[in-house]
Amino acid sequence: MNHEIKEILAKVQKPGRYTGGEPGSVYKEKDKVELRFAFCFPDTYEVGMSYLGMKILYELLNKMPAVWCERCFMPWVDMADVMQEAGIPLFAIESKDPLIDFDIVGFTLQYELSYSNILWMLTMAGIPLRAEQRGEEWPLIVAGGPCVCNAEPLAPFFDVMFLGEGEEQLPAVCAVVAQAKKEKISKLELLKRLSKIEGVYIPSFYTVTYLPDGKIDAITPENGAPAVVHKALLKNFNHFPLPENFVVPMVGAVHDRAQIEVLRGCVRGCRFCQAGFIYRPMRQRDTKLLSESAQALCDNTGYEEVSLTSLSTSDHTELEPLLDDMLAWTAPRHINLSLPSLRVDNFTESLAQKTTKVRKSSLTFAPEAGTQRLRDVINKNVTEEEIERTCLLAFNNGYSSVKLYFMMGLPSETMEDIEGIANTAQRVVDLYYSNPKKLKGKGLRVSISVACFVPKPMTPFQYCPQDSEALLKEKQKHLLQSVQSKKIQVSYHDSRISFLEAVFAKGDRKLADVLELAVKRGCRFDGWDDQFKFDVWMQTFADLGIDPHFYANRTITFEEVKPWSHLDYGVTEKFLQDEFILATKQTTTPPCNEKCSNCGANKLLGGACFAYH
Amino acid sequence: MVQINYWGALVLRIIRIFFTKTGEASYISHLDLQRVMARALRKSQFPAWYSKGFNPHIYMSFALPLPLMQESVAETMDCKTEAEQEDFSNYIDALNGALPKGLVVKKIEQPVYAPTEIATALYQICYIDIEKKIIKQAVEQYNASSSAKAIRKTKRSESEVDLRSLVSDLTFLETEDGFTAILPAGNQVNLNPEILVNYLEGEYQLPAGKADILRKQVFAADGKEFC
Numbered sequence: 001m002n003h004e005i006k007e008i009l010a011k012v013q014k015p016g017r018y019t020g021g022e023p024g025s026v027y028k029e030k031d032k033v034e035l036r037f038a039f040c041f042p043d044t045y046e047v048g049m050s051y052l053g054m055k056i057l058y059e060l061l062n063k064m065p066a067v068w069c070e071r072c073f074m075p076w077v078d079m080a081d082v083m084q085e086a087g088i089p090l091f092a093i094e095s096k097d098p099l100i101d102f103d104i105v106g107f108t109l110q111y112e113l114s115y116s117n118i119l120w121m122l123t124m125a126g127i128p129l130r131a132e133q134r135g136e137e138w139p140l141i142v143a144g145g146p147c148v149c150n151a152e153p154l155a156p157f158f159d160v161m162f163l164g165e166g167e168e169q170l171p172a173v174c175a176v177v178a179q180a181k182k183e184k185i186s187k188l189e190l191l192k193r194l195s196k197i198e199g200v201y202i203p204s205f206y207t208v209t210y211l212p213d214g215k216i217d218a219i220t221p222e223n224g225a226p227a228v229v230h231k232a233l234l235k236n237f238n239h240f241p242l243p244e245n246f247v248v249p250m251v252g253a254v255h256d257r258a259q260i261e262v263l264r265g266c267v268r269g270c271r272f273c274q275a276g277f278i279y280r281p282m283r284q285r286d287t288k289l290l291s292e293s294a295q296a297l298c299d300n301t302g303y304e305e306v307s308l309t310s311l312s313t314s315d316h317t318e319l320e321p322l323l324d325d326m327l328a329w330t331a332p333r334h335i336n337l338s339l340p341s342l343r344v345d346n347f348t349e350s351l352a353q354k355t356t357k358v359r360k361s362s363l364t365f366a367p368e369a370g371t372q373r374l375r376d377v378i379n380k381n382v383t384e385e386e387i388e389r390t391c392l393l394a395f396n397n398g399y400s401s402v403k404l405y406f407m408m409g410l411p412s413e414t415m416e417d418i419e420g421i422a423n424t425a426q427r428v429v430d431l432y433y434s435n436p437k438k439l440k441g442k443g444l445r446v447s448i449s450v451a452c453f454v455p456k457p458m459t460p461f462q463y464c465p466q467d468s469e470a471l472l473k474e475k476q477k478h479l480l481q482s483v484q485s486k487k488i489q490v491s492y493h494d495s496r497i498s499f500l501e502a503v504f505a506k507g508d509r510k511l512a513d514v515l516e517l518a519v520k521r522g523c524r525f526d527g528w529d530d531q532f533k534f535d536v537w538m539q540t541f542a543d544l545g546i547d548p549h550f551y552a553n554r555t556i557t558f559e560e561v562k563p564w565s566h567l568d569y570g571v572t573e574k575f576l577q578d579e580f581i582l583a584t585k586q587t588t589t590p591p592c593n594e595k596c597s598n599c600g601a602n603k604l605l606g607g608a609c610f611a612y613h
Numbered sequence: 614m615v616q617i618n619y620w621g622a623l624v625l626r627i628i629r630i631f632f633t634k635t636g637e638a639s640y641i642s643h644l645d646l647q648r649v650m651a652r653a654l655r656k657s658q659f660p661a662w663y664s665k666g667f668n669p670h671i672y673m674s675f676a677l678p679l680p681l682m683q684e685s686v687a688e689t690m691d692c693k694t695e696a697e698q699e700d701f702s703n704y705i706d707a708l709n710g711a712l713p714k715g716l717v718v719k720k721i722e723q724p725v726y727a728p729t730e731i732a733t734a735l736y737q738i739c740y741i742d743i744e745k746k747i748i749k750q751a752v753e754q755y756n757a758s759s760s761a762k763a764i765r766k767t768k769r770s771e772s773e774v775d776l777r778s779l780v781s782d783l784t785f786l787e788t789e790d791g792f793t794a795i796l797p798a799g800n801q802v803n804l805n806p807e808i809l810v811n812y813l814e815g816e817y818q819l820p821a822g823k824a825d826i827l828r829k830q831v832f833a834a835d836g837k838e839f840c
Binding site for chain 2: 001003006007009010015016019020021022023025027248250251299300301302334
């Protein structure tokens with residue numbers, strides 16, 4: 001490690017975030033590989049190291065002998081300032097080489113508020129921000145992750161974006177880029193070749209024109225690009241190998257554990273949830289593969305907890321047999337099994353027992369709305385009775401702490417629905433104290449976390465406006481007043497952060513100028529309460545003559561061209577419109593593994609998603 | 614160090630692991646070091662003894678904890694074992710495969726001294742981008758001085774120490790652009806070399822930010838190398 005870096009590390013908090021060398025990290029000889037890939041996570045080391053997608057792709061790419069994948073995280077503000085002062089460019093933590101030495105610099109777009117960090121990282125790396133400013137001598141700047149379903153505000157900065165799943169896409173892209181290096185072709189030629197790979201979207205191959213009222217007129221392809229880009233889907237997910245080794249962080253190891261992805265996609269169709277729709281169709285992994293991979297992972301890393309990760313783990317049809325398989329080897333080794341993302345409506349007695357065998361954690365459920373009426377509108381098919389039954393089950397199994405997730409600002413919401421949140425929490429408290437079986441002396445902790453609803457593209461609610469800031473504040477106040485018991489703890493976020501998220505979620509390419517200027521003015525870590533500079537953002541919008549409310553607070557019509565109209569994730573626009581209409585009628589849609597509602601995702605599989613009876 | 618049970622049989626003994634902590638590993642805090650070592654011992658299947666009960670944990674004891682950002686080629690960690698073999702060197706490769714970059718196990722042996730017998734440690738302090746003659750001059754001036762007062766800070770208080778009474782002559786190194794110094798170490802009197810480095814910055818303008826501190830050897834009270 002060179003001395004310049006050593007000297008600045010002495011000046012910052014938690015220098016171990018920037019040193020690499022963790023057990024499981026991969027070191028190759030840079031002269032012996034054909035392609036160097038820098039996987040960049042636009043948030044701190046601690047946040048990035050809990051992201052499973054990075055671990056999957058890191059192992060996958062490094063298994064290719066010709067490729068070396070290294071990691072890079074957004075330096076915390078103290079380190080970023082010190083690096084700028086010392087003139088040290090952003091580097092990957094394994095080799096400590098600057099990002100400009102790499103062939104591909106890839107960012108994962110996890111949430112909209114990380115966009116400013118992305119531009120900050122490019123600036124720190126000394127890489128020109130706009131794709132058109134970069135010729136063949138610069139690394140290819142690419143993006144993947146969930147936000148790519150509408151990353152149009154970032155379109156002018158990226159050469160390539162990946163729609164959908166990366167397991168097959170990314171190695172294919174690396175092979176093409178390595179070959180292009182050998183042939184020394186032009187950047188345009190390289191982009192043309194890449195555009196032929198399924199899931200690959202080249203933003204510069206599309207021209208966006210606007211109508212006088214600000215809406216989009218047309219998105220026009222050129223250079224042989226398709227009118228619509230379809231996402232890449234891992235058809236063989238059920239038997240696709242899982243990572244068997246993780247990089248084990250030494251710094252910030254709090255909720256650090258082994259993770260196995262038990263299924264991908266979701267059958268529930270909750271109308272606010274983007275992830276549930278963009279990862280369709282739902283595919284579940286073979287249980288034997290899961291258990292064996294988890295065991296290898298624990299052997300290699302020494303982790304003492306395994307998390308069964310997915311959008312809705314209890315929807316795996318073989319979950320109980322899987323747990324039984326895993327308990328056979330985890331229990332004797334004192335390894336805890338953790339099930340995040342449990343559904344209220346299928347949490348059973350035996351599930352409760354299997355997950356409390358080793359160590360008890362607190363249970364988390366997401367009713368999302370406080371009244372049955374509103375839950376039907378959002379298609380969260382959960383009844384009051386089920387919530388109570390599940391909490392009772394949890395209490396009887398020794399849990400004395402329950403966390404409930406809600407949202408406010410949902411379409412058609414009234415103050416009555418807000419009171420419903422408080423009432424639901426109160427009923428849980430009453431249930432606990434009236435339960436004769438409860439543990440003596442143990443007080444109850446019910447915490448409710450209420451997020452502000454952000455309408456997202458590719459969901460039935462993409463047409464909806466977000467509640468105004470004033471209304472959200474009023475609702476937060478009303479909620480606090482409605483909560484009576486001291487046993488209930490309420491937490492919620494700054495609604496202005498949610499507002500900015502809503503602007504970028506449905507934003508178009510015009511926002512790129514806003515983003516660039518706001519970053520120049522010092523905006524970064526926007527998702528962090530103490531770093532968020534709302535006033536700077538608002539001033540920047542005003543200075544550039546762009547109205548953020550156009551994106552966040554406007555009802556979008558069915559007919560208009562949306563910034564993401566040229567991107568296809570399987571689910572059709574017709575389906576989303578039908579679901580929106582059903583929502584206005586407070587009518588629910590059953591889970592798609594019970595009854596197919598023709599969302600359109602099955603065309604990606606080439607047949608029915610499930611064996612219906 | 615050796616426990617004998619009622620029947621006179623060897624039950625539990627202490628094994629000493631000698632390792633280096635350099636480069637990236639110098640940024641691993643002591644707490645993280647314990648976690649990292651425990652994981653590596655588990656992964657390599659080293660026959661370390663674990664406490665009984667619901668949450669078994671490993672017994673580990675570090676002889677002389679190393680401050681963050683200092684390097685060392687003379688670190689030791691003790692653990693207990695019920696295994697009867699004499700030679701544990703066959704575990705060295707497995708351990709090193711499980712450890713992060715910069716932590717390297719060199720040997721595993723029966724302990725000779727107890728950690729409480731540690732008295733001094735030899736440190737090598739080298740400077741980057743500083744002219745050799747400036748370093749040499751500082752060393753000579755320090756050696757010529759009769760007292761060197763510095764402030765020693767602990768969590769609760771500050772006290773003044775005379776470095777000359779604790780640290781005898783520094784030895785200038787021609788080939789390394791630095792010097793070596795022997796400082797008191799252990800649980801009786803322990804001096805962090807950082808105090809010396811800061812003193813040399815204040816008194817002789819040798820910038821502390823350009824100094825690399827390396828612990829090279831640890832000695833017992835009888836002057837022999839701690840092992």
